[in-house]
Amino acid sequence: MKPIFFIDYDNTIFSHQTWQIPESTLCALEQLQKDGYKLVIASGRAFRNNSLPEEFQGRITPDCLVSANGAIVEIEGKLVKEKYFDKDLQRRILDYVVEKNYCLLSGQGNDWCTSSIERFKEIASPKQQQLLPKSGDAYKALYEKQIPSMFLADTKEAIADVQEHFPETKLLCMGDELGGADMIPKENGKVKGAKCVMDYYHASWDDIIAIGDSMNDIELIQAAGFGIAMGNAMDEVQEAADYVAKHIDQNGFADAVSKAREEIAKR
Template identity: 25%
Template sequence: MYKIIALDMDGTLLNDEKVITDKTKNALIEARKKGVKVVLASGRPVDGLKRYLNELELVEDNEFVLSYNGCLVQKTKGEEIICEVGLTGKDLHYAYELSRQLGINIHAFSPTRGLITPKVSKYTEVEANINDIDIRVCDFNTIEEDEHIVKIMFIDEPEILDKAIASLPSEIYERYNVVKSTPYFLEIINKESGKGVGLKALADYLDIPSKEIIAVGDAGNDLDMIEFAGLGVAMGNATEKVKEIADYITGKNTEDGVLEVVEKFILND
């Protein structure tokens, strides 16, 4: 029997209106009644997940959430940290210089400052609106080298972002975990982090083997999580790379694909 189902949010649990359908919500509640832990695993900050945690009744003792692509794993109630792996201001300076060379927009997340950017752009506004958080404009050059940074993102129109990705130096992949989460977001996180790393940290904390875990996602930042889980599931709208490594391909996020997984592998098991 599976004991954890880890769910990506955008393009997976959420439909294109950023809503969890009632059918899926009810199925997840039934899964929890069977003793299965439902864990949201997202690139979003915790603040951008709170409304969904509340909606799914997951803000309770011994419930957990993976945010910032697994850089932060914590309890949903009391927010006790299980695992935290981040970056520094020195990493931000490196990425900022690279972004200027490539002519691409950038923003980052700081645990004390929130969503920070040297210049507000369209996709920083998208990030802020999705998560219902504020934007703080600041000069990245003024940030101390040892300041804690959670993650960094290159953000731009898909064609501009893809051109920049093609020009990235190999060094960046050697130094960081670089994953594309949407056509307009490229995420740069600690080399030792990722959704798979975060999910493993949680599994170790709960003493649950990977074979008893389901992970569902659609994009590049879900790959390591899907590979780690005993049952890795790709959404019908997932990238081809995600589908290639998945054990099972479910319906699209607009077709209650998560509901299909819950019914097939948990409720009807």
């Protein structure tokens, strides 16, 4: 079978420097689909088929989604997996970040809320502040919602503290450029979500091409038959990859796809 491409979103497809998807990236994605490759968007965001990036509209429809770091999996438009935080654990996390005045973000689609809007304004970049998260009652409503993943938009010290306090979770750092960390139940992860897709298509790890940039990608990049780190990826991710592409804003994704095609041609 043709390899399946598992592709991260933030700082792999979507640049946090320009706050857009490079045209060369969109063209590379379109061409992969035209050539018959399966595309899987494997993101920390809780994407659904009805909440895909605006730039995709009319151009790209992913074959599958591995969203919220593997907690939500959709295959060919059908939901096949949902795995959320345990309710008691979720409540304790939401309480703790308020007590410590950490900036926790959570949401689905384009709606975000935060534990501390003041803290968010302190540490978020001007572009990140375009998220315009809500607080107060919107944050309190999270206690009753099913949450697949959260984002701790705070310092390395805060991330380390929360990880130590909640060993039943994994905090996956996004690197200095983006900052913060995805927070997921320990049993979740993109590899777990990828397995659902692989089972559906009867694929093995040798059939997988993985492209990403941060710590929520590293396990998938290591497991894949060919793993690619973006040039803007964290050092640990680059070291784990089979190939390091150019920076996202230097046509890095197109470079990653070109290298992947070279490797496929050798098989």
